[in-house]
Amino acid sequence: MGVSPTILWFRLDLRLADHPALQGALRRGGPILPVFVWAPEEEGGWAPGAASRWWLHQSLRALSEALEKKGAPLVIQRGPAARALADLARVSGAGAVFWNRRYEPDIVRRDAALQESLRAQGLEAESFNAALLFEPWELKTRSGDPYKVFTPFWKSCLQRHEPAAPAPEPNRIEGCSGKIASLKLEELALEPKPDWAAGMRAVWSPGEAGARQELRRFLVEAVPGYLDDRDKPARAATSRLSPYLHFGEIGPRQIWHAVRAAAAHDRRAGAQRGSEGYLRELGWREFAHHLLYHFPHTAERPLRPEFEKFPWRRDAVALRAWRKGKTGYPLVDAGMRELWTTGWMHNRVRMIVASFLVKDLLIPWQEGARWFWDTLVDADLANNTLGWQWTAGCGADAAPYFRIFNPCTQGEKFDPNADYVRRWVPELARLPDAWIHRPWEAPPEILAKAGVVLGKGYPHPIVDHAAARDLALWALETIKKR
DNA sequence: TTTTGAGTTGTTCGA
DNA sequence: GTCGAACAACTCAAA
Numbered sequence: 001m002g003v004s005p006t007i008l009w010f011r012l013d014l015r016l017a018d019h020p021a022l023q024g025a026l027r028r029g030g031p032i033l034p035v036f037v038w039a040p041e042e043e044g045g046w047a048p049g050a051a052s053r054w055w056l057h058q059s060l061r062a063l064s065e066a067l068e069k070k071g072a073p074l075v076i077q078r079g080p081a082a083r084a085l086a087d088l089a090r091v092s093g094a095g096a097v098f099w100n101r102r103y104e105p106d107i108v109r110r111d112a113a114l115q116e117s118l119r120a121q122g123l124e125a126e127s128f129n130a131a132l133l134f135e136p137w138e139l140k141t142r143s144g145d146p147y148k149v150f151t152p153f154w155k156s157c158l159q160r161h162e163p164a165a166p167a168p169e170p171n172r173i174e175g176c177s178g179k180i181a182s183l184k185l186e187e188l189a190l191e192p193k194p195d196w197a198a199g200m201r202a203v204w205s206p207g208e209a210g211a212r213q214e215l216r217r218f219l220v221e222a223v224p225g226y227l228d229d230r231d232k233p234a235r236a237a238t239s240r241l242s243p244y245l246h247f248g249e250i251g252p253r254q255i256w257h258a259v260r261a262a263a264a265h266d267r268r269a270g271a272q273r274g275s276e277g278y279l280r281e282l283g284w285r286e287f288a289h290h291l292l293y294h295f296p297h298t299a300e301r302p303l304r305p306e307f308e309k310f311p312w313r314r315d316a317v318a319l320r321a322w323r324k325g326k327t328g329y330p331l332v333d334a335g336m337r338e339l340w341t342t343g344w345m346h347n348r349v350r351m352i353v354a355s356f357l358v359k360d361l362l363i364p365w366q367e368g369a370r371w372f373w374d375t376l377v378d379a380d381l382a383n384n385t386l387g388w389q390w391t392a393g394c395g396a397d398a399a400p401y402f403r404i405f406n407p408c409t410q411g412e413k414f415d416p417n418a419d420y421v422r423r424w425v426p427e428l429a430r431l432p433d434a435w436i437h438r439p440w441e442a443p444p445e446i447l448a449k450a451g452v453v454l455g456k457g458y459p460h461p462i463v464d465h466a467a468a469r470d471l472a473l474w475a476l477e478t479i480k481k482r
Numbered sequence: 483t484t485t486t487g488a489g490t491t492g493t494t495c496g497a
Numbered sequence: 498g499t500c501g502a503a504c505a506a507c508t509c510a511a512a
Contacts, residue, residue, distance in 0.1 A: 141509085145509090152511080390491095397489065397490075399490085403493080405492065
């Protein structure tokens with residue numbers, strides 16, 4: 001009699017290469033039963049948003065097709081996860097459940113309970129690391145505390161052993177012989193109704209193959225110029241790997257080794273610095289996971305407690321204008337519309353729109369985090385939390401209080417030809433470069449010639465940045481310690 | 483324990 | 498137009 005089947009529980013690791021749980025199952029021997037369990041109510045209030053669900057649907061289809069070809073079709077179930085897995089073990093006769101770890105606070109808690117209950121039922125239950133270069137509990141300061149500053153954190157990462165080389169995908173996977181009931185992917189109703197995903201389909205190819213293609217593009221086209229161009233939102237100068245990383249269609253180890261291997265024989269100017277600069281960004285992702293793991297309350301509340309009494313404003317009208325990309329600040333609006341249409345926003349622009357919400361409008365960062373959560377295809381609790389707290393100044397290694405982005409200056413600096421603004425705010429497209437980032441200052445005849453009537457078509461600015469800046473500095477004054 | 487140097491991404495003002 | 502300094506004080510990490 002052979003080895004009993006292993007249930008391979010897919011979560012945010014929707015790939016077949018560099019998949020430690022799959023490798024573990026192969027080592028154990030016996031047939032493999034791949035399963036995905038849809039259990040949004042177990043995500044602690046952070047169930048995937050609408051854009052993420054769209055991505056998840058596409059990604060599950062890709063994974064399902066890949067597994068089918070390998071010989072072990074994917075089974076789809078609804079949660080609760082504990083019940084779905086226990087039932088599946090019973091009907092399949094499985095003796096083990098393997099999965100790759102997640103690090104969000106509520107998921108960590110659920111998985112720990114689940115592992116215990118599976119073991120109590122006499123099953124092997126093992127978890128693996130597919131998502132991070134370094135486990136959050138492996139990295140400590142000399143005094144044994146978690147890091148709260150990025151630079152020493154990353155330095156300590158780089159001094160550790162090189163992350164293990166990724167395992168290739170197996171040629172074949174032996175599936176379970178009996179027929180196991182599965183939901184159809186469509187029954188999860190992940191795709192939006194009505195269908196508003198055309199803008200996303202136009203730019204993204206979710207799935208493992210899409211991830212590999214995006215990585216190749218980045219290595220070939222963007223790495224040498226990375227440090228110079230990554231801040232220019234009109235260019236495809238960033239990796240654009242964030243959604244693939246979130247869903248685990250590619251893992252950080254694969255990226256690490258691919259970047260280092262490409263750099264080893266890349267003689268182009270800037271290639272070395274570009275590679276290390278990009279790996280450093282991967283380091284920020286590690287840092288974000290490290291922080292959320294060690295400070296589990298920070299998805300909801302500021303890491304720096306004095307910010308609990310920051311004088312935030314409730315302004316539903318301004319919040320709505322921000323969400324819709326109608327603040328009257330062209331670069332902010334361009335970013336918000338890129339987000340709405342494609343489910344993604346350039347990193348530099350994320351900082352600018354976030355700074356605008358938090359510092360110009362004085363609206364709580366949590367509101368911004370929630371909106372990003374619903375609209376981003378790469379919505380990731382650790383990254384999103386770090387990003388918003390950093391901008392608000394209430395997180396680890398946060399921006400100093402006086403760092404308030406000026407959306408006009410940022411536009412002129414990083415979108416000098418206004419290609420980005422013209423793409424996303426077409427009503428301003430005919431304004432000359434000199435005025436397009438501050439249309440309310442343009443002479444009337446220039447506006448008329450460009451066919452722009454402020455207040456009709458494109459709005460007046462909803463706040464005066466200079467005044468808003470002073471107000472924000474005052475508000476920050478009020479929570480100072482002394 | 484105490485000390486020391488440093489800390490992703492900016493803006494403004496005045497020389 | 499360009500450049501350097503000021504914008505605070507605090508906390509972190511390592512020695």
